[in-house]
Amino acid sequence: MSKKPNKKPAARKSVKGRSWLGLLIKLMLVGVVVLAGAMAYLDAQIVEKFEGKRWAIPAKVYARPLEIYAGLSLTDKRLSAELAALGYRLVDKVDSVGQVQRKGAGDFVIYGRSFNFADGREPAQLGEVELANGRVQALRDGKGHDLPLMRLEPQLIGGFYPSKNEDRELVTLKDVPPLLVSTLIAVEDRNFYSHWGISLRGITRAMLANIRAGRFVQGGSTLTQQLVKNFYLDDNSRSLIRKLREAPMALLLEMHYSKQEILETYLNEVYLGQDGSRAIHGFGQASLFYFGQPVNELNPAQISLLVGMVKGPSLYNPRRNPNTATERRNVVLQVLADQGIMPQSYAEGWAKQPLGVSDVPLRSKGGYPAFMQLVRQQLQQYYDADTLTSAGLKVFTTLDPYVQHTAERSLQDVTAQLDKRYGKRLEGLEGAMIVTSPNTGEILAMVGGRDPRFQGFNRALDAHRQIGSLVKPSVYLSALEEYQQYNLATPLDDGPVDIKAGDGTRWKPQNFDHQSHGMVPLWQALAKSYNQSTAHLxxxxxxxxxxxxLQRLGITSQIDAVPSLLLGAIDLTPFEVTQMYQTIASQGFYMPLRAVTAVLDEKGKPLQESSLHFQPKQVVDPRFMGLVTYGMEQVVNEGTSRQIRTVLNPDIFAAGKTGTTNDQKDSWFAGFTENYLGVVWLGKDDPQPTPLTGATGALQVWIDMMKGLQPAAWQPALAPGLSQAWVDSSGNLTDQDCPGARQLPFIPGSEPKTFNSCHSAPAAQPDDDGQQRSWFQRLFGG
Incomplete structure (x- = not known):
C-alpha cells in the first residue's frame, strides 16, 4: 500500500507566503498613513503661510513730496534734480506717466505718477510748470487751465528692515505690465497654465541632462515649484530630498490656489539680487533698484532683463556684468520673437537699446543715517521694533533731498578748503548741520559729520558742545522784555567786567578783540557780539x-545759572541749538522739531495722526522777538556775519548769530532766511583748540549752502504792535536827515525821551501817539 504524499511543506510555504503578504500589506498601510500624515503636514504648512502673513514687509521711509504751486520758490536746477532723482525720463513729447519734456528755459511739461499720499491717493496728472526769477510763475493742466497744486511723489530714502534683511515692494497683477507676465511664462514655464504644479516633460528633460553630466546641472522646476522652493523651503540645494518635498508641495499649492494667486505671489517672492546687505525680492523692488522706476513703466528691454536675471541674479547683474546681462536680455527678447509674443523687428530694435540701468540708489550707499536715526527715535515713541521692521508701514518725513544734498556738499567742500588752508592745525576737524523750515519746525536736512554716509556717531544729535555767543539772543531778549527799562537804543557799558564767582575765582571776560568800546547801543552790542556789554546786561x-x-525757547538740558552762562558756557547739541533758534526764527512760536509727518499702515490707513502734529505755542511776545530779530539782522548787515551781504542778494532777508568758544574749540553759526534756518557746528571730537572762529568756520559753510539753495528775495514787515523812530548814536531821538541817524523799532511808549537834533532850530518832540515829527511839521502841520 503506497503512502500518501506529505503536504505539510507546501502548507508551510503557503502560510509563509501569506505572512509576507500580510506584512507587505501592513507596511503599505503604514506607508499610506505616513504619506497621508506627511501630506497633511505639508498641506497645513502650505495653507498657513499662504493665507497668513506671507512676508515681513519693511517700513518704507519717504522724503517730503515736492508740492508745486504758483508763487513757490523753485529754481530750474532744483526741479530738474528732483525729477532726475525720481526717475522721470526726458522725452521730446510727453505721452505717458513718468516722463518730462523741456519746452524751453524754465518750462517743464511733467506727467506725474499716481501715488498714495498720506492724505489719500492722487491719480496720474499732466502739468506744465513755468519758472522765472526763482519762482513758479504759472502752473497749468494738460488743457491749459490754471492748476492750483501739483504734487510729485516723494523719494524713497530708506527703510527699517526685518532680521532676514529682505526688501520688497509688493505689487498686484494689475500693477505689472501684461508683457512682464507673458515674458516670465515664456522663459521660465511656458506650460504654466496647463500643468498641476509639476511638469513631467520638464522633469524628464532635466533628468536626462543631469544623467549625462553626472551631477545636477539643470532643473525641471515649474514656476510653482520655484515658488515652493523660495517661499517654503530654506534649503536652496539641488538635493533629491528637497526635490521630493518640493513636488508634492507644488501639487498641494495648485490644489488650493488659483494660477493668478500663485503667479502674483511669485512676482513678489522671486530673488533678483542684492542691495548691499539687503536681498532684493520681487519685480516691484527690482524695478526700483535697477531702473529707478515703478514696474508699470518698464519697457520691453527692461522687462526682458529682469526676467532674464531670474536664472542667475548675480551672474546677470547689469551693474557688475553689463555685457553678460546684455547677452541674457537679448536671448529673452529672441524667445519673445520666436514664440510670437513680439515681432522679430521689435525684438531686434529693443536689443540695440542700452541697458538703461540707473545709478545705484543713494540709500544703497548708506542713505541719510543721521536723519534716519532721528526718524527711528521719533517713531519708537509709538511703535515697537517688530512693527517697524515687518508691518509694511509707510513713513512720510520732512527731509528735502535737495536741501540735504546741498548741506552735505557745503560741509564737505568748505571743510576741505579749511583743511588745505590751515593744515595740521585742523587735523581731525569734524562738523554737523541741521536745516529746518522756520515756519513749521520741519527738519529739511541733517548731517551728522563730514562723511554723511557714516553710520556711527551722529554729531547733530549727540555731540554736546559749549555754544559760545549763540546764547546771546536769549540775554538780549530777556532785557528787551523789560521794555520800560531797555530798548534797542539803550546805551550799554562795554567796560571791563570783574566779579567774584561762586567758587571764589574771579570772572573777567573780555571782548574777542581785547578792547573795550565804552557806551554802545544795545543793538550794536548784539550785532558786534561784545562780551563785556553782554555780561553787564x-x-x-x-x-x-x-x-x-532759554527754557522757554526750547532748551530742556540742565542750565546752571552762573555768570559764564551769559557767554555760552552751556553744553548743547546742534539739535538743541536748532530748537532754540527755531523759536526765534518763528517769531516766538515754540514747535518741536519734527522729522515725521505721517505714517500709513500696510493698507494705506493713516496712523498716529494726532500725535504727529503739534499746535504751535506762543512762548514769546512777537513784538519782543521782532526787536531781537532786528538785532540779529544787524549781525548780518554790519556785524560779525557781514560777509553774508557780500554774497547773497541784498533783497534776501537774513538774520543770525556767530558763536566761538574758549580757545576756539567750537565754531558755530545759526542763521535764517524766509525759507531756511540753518545751524552749523565745526570742531574736533577731542575737543582741542582750532584756528577757527564762528565767522571763519561755521559761517563759511552756511554761506556756501545758501548760495546753493538760492533763497527767494523777501523782506519781513514790521511786527504788529511795533513803531519806528529815528535815533542817534547816543540813543536819543533825532531827525531822519541827521548824521548817523538810524531808524529802530520800538514798543510804543518805550522810545527814548530825549531829543538831539542836528538842526539849529528846536529839535523834534514826540507826539502823544509816540510818532516823531520835525519842528517844521509841528509848526505848519502834517
Missing part, C-alpha cells in the same frame, strides 16, 4: 531770568 537782568528764557 545779563547780570543786571538776572541769571535766573536768562535761564528761564
Amino acid at each position: 545779563g547780570l543786571a537782568v538776572g541769571l535766573p531770568r536768562i535761564a528761564q528764557t
Whole structure:
C-alpha cells in the first residue's frame, strides 16, 4: 500500500507566503498613513503661510513730496534734480506717466505718477510748470487751465528692515505690465497654465541632462515649484530630498490656489539680487533698484532683463556684468520673437537699446543715517521694533533731498578748503548741520559729520558742545522784555567786567578783540557780539531770568545759572541749538522739531495722526522777538556775519548769530532766511583748540549752502504792535536827515525821551501817539 504524499511543506510555504503578504500589506498601510500624515503636514504648512502673513514687509521711509504751486520758490536746477532723482525720463513729447519734456528755459511739461499720499491717493496728472526769477510763475493742466497744486511723489530714502534683511515692494497683477507676465511664462514655464504644479516633460528633460553630466546641472522646476522652493523651503540645494518635498508641495499649492494667486505671489517672492546687505525680492523692488522706476513703466528691454536675471541674479547683474546681462536680455527678447509674443523687428530694435540701468540708489550707499536715526527715535515713541521692521508701514518725513544734498556738499567742500588752508592745525576737524523750515519746525536736512554716509556717531544729535555767543539772543531778549527799562537804543557799558564767582575765582571776560568800546547801543552790542556789554546786561537782568528764557525757547538740558552762562558756557547739541533758534526764527512760536509727518499702515490707513502734529505755542511776545530779530539782522548787515551781504542778494532777508568758544574749540553759526534756518557746528571730537572762529568756520559753510539753495528775495514787515523812530548814536531821538541817524523799532511808549537834533532850530518832540515829527511839521502841520 503506497503512502500518501506529505503536504505539510507546501502548507508551510503557503502560510509563509501569506505572512509576507500580510506584512507587505501592513507596511503599505503604514506607508499610506505616513504619506497621508506627511501630506497633511505639508498641506497645513502650505495653507498657513499662504493665507497668513506671507512676508515681513519693511517700513518704507519717504522724503517730503515736492508740492508745486504758483508763487513757490523753485529754481530750474532744483526741479530738474528732483525729477532726475525720481526717475522721470526726458522725452521730446510727453505721452505717458513718468516722463518730462523741456519746452524751453524754465518750462517743464511733467506727467506725474499716481501715488498714495498720506492724505489719500492722487491719480496720474499732466502739468506744465513755468519758472522765472526763482519762482513758479504759472502752473497749468494738460488743457491749459490754471492748476492750483501739483504734487510729485516723494523719494524713497530708506527703510527699517526685518532680521532676514529682505526688501520688497509688493505689487498686484494689475500693477505689472501684461508683457512682464507673458515674458516670465515664456522663459521660465511656458506650460504654466496647463500643468498641476509639476511638469513631467520638464522633469524628464532635466533628468536626462543631469544623467549625462553626472551631477545636477539643470532643473525641471515649474514656476510653482520655484515658488515652493523660495517661499517654503530654506534649503536652496539641488538635493533629491528637497526635490521630493518640493513636488508634492507644488501639487498641494495648485490644489488650493488659483494660477493668478500663485503667479502674483511669485512676482513678489522671486530673488533678483542684492542691495548691499539687503536681498532684493520681487519685480516691484527690482524695478526700483535697477531702473529707478515703478514696474508699470518698464519697457520691453527692461522687462526682458529682469526676467532674464531670474536664472542667475548675480551672474546677470547689469551693474557688475553689463555685457553678460546684455547677452541674457537679448536671448529673452529672441524667445519673445520666436514664440510670437513680439515681432522679430521689435525684438531686434529693443536689443540695440542700452541697458538703461540707473545709478545705484543713494540709500544703497548708506542713505541719510543721521536723519534716519532721528526718524527711528521719533517713531519708537509709538511703535515697537517688530512693527517697524515687518508691518509694511509707510513713513512720510520732512527731509528735502535737495536741501540735504546741498548741506552735505557745503560741509564737505568748505571743510576741505579749511583743511588745505590751515593744515595740521585742523587735523581731525569734524562738523554737523541741521536745516529746518522756520515756519513749521520741519527738519529739511541733517548731517551728522563730514562723511554723511557714516553710520556711527551722529554729531547733530549727540555731540554736546559749549555754544559760545549763540546764547546771546536769549540775554538780549530777556532785557528787551523789560521794555520800560531797555530798548534797542539803550546805551550799554562795554567796560571791563570783574566779579567774584561762586567758587571764589574771579570772572573777567573780555571782548574777542581785547578792547573795550565804552557806551554802545544795545543793538550794536548784539550785532558786534561784545562780551563785556553782554555780561553787564545779563547780570543786571538776572541769571535766573536768562535761564528761564532759554527754557522757554526750547532748551530742556540742565542750565546752571552762573555768570559764564551769559557767554555760552552751556553744553548743547546742534539739535538743541536748532530748537532754540527755531523759536526765534518763528517769531516766538515754540514747535518741536519734527522729522515725521505721517505714517500709513500696510493698507494705506493713516496712523498716529494726532500725535504727529503739534499746535504751535506762543512762548514769546512777537513784538519782543521782532526787536531781537532786528538785532540779529544787524549781525548780518554790519556785524560779525557781514560777509553774508557780500554774497547773497541784498533783497534776501537774513538774520543770525556767530558763536566761538574758549580757545576756539567750537565754531558755530545759526542763521535764517524766509525759507531756511540753518545751524552749523565745526570742531574736533577731542575737543582741542582750532584756528577757527564762528565767522571763519561755521559761517563759511552756511554761506556756501545758501548760495546753493538760492533763497527767494523777501523782506519781513514790521511786527504788529511795533513803531519806528529815528535815533542817534547816543540813543536819543533825532531827525531822519541827521548824521548817523538810524531808524529802530520800538514798543510804543518805550522810545527814548530825549531829543538831539542836528538842526539849529528846536529839535523834534514826540507826539502823544509816540510818532516823531520835525519842528517844521509841528509848526505848519502834517
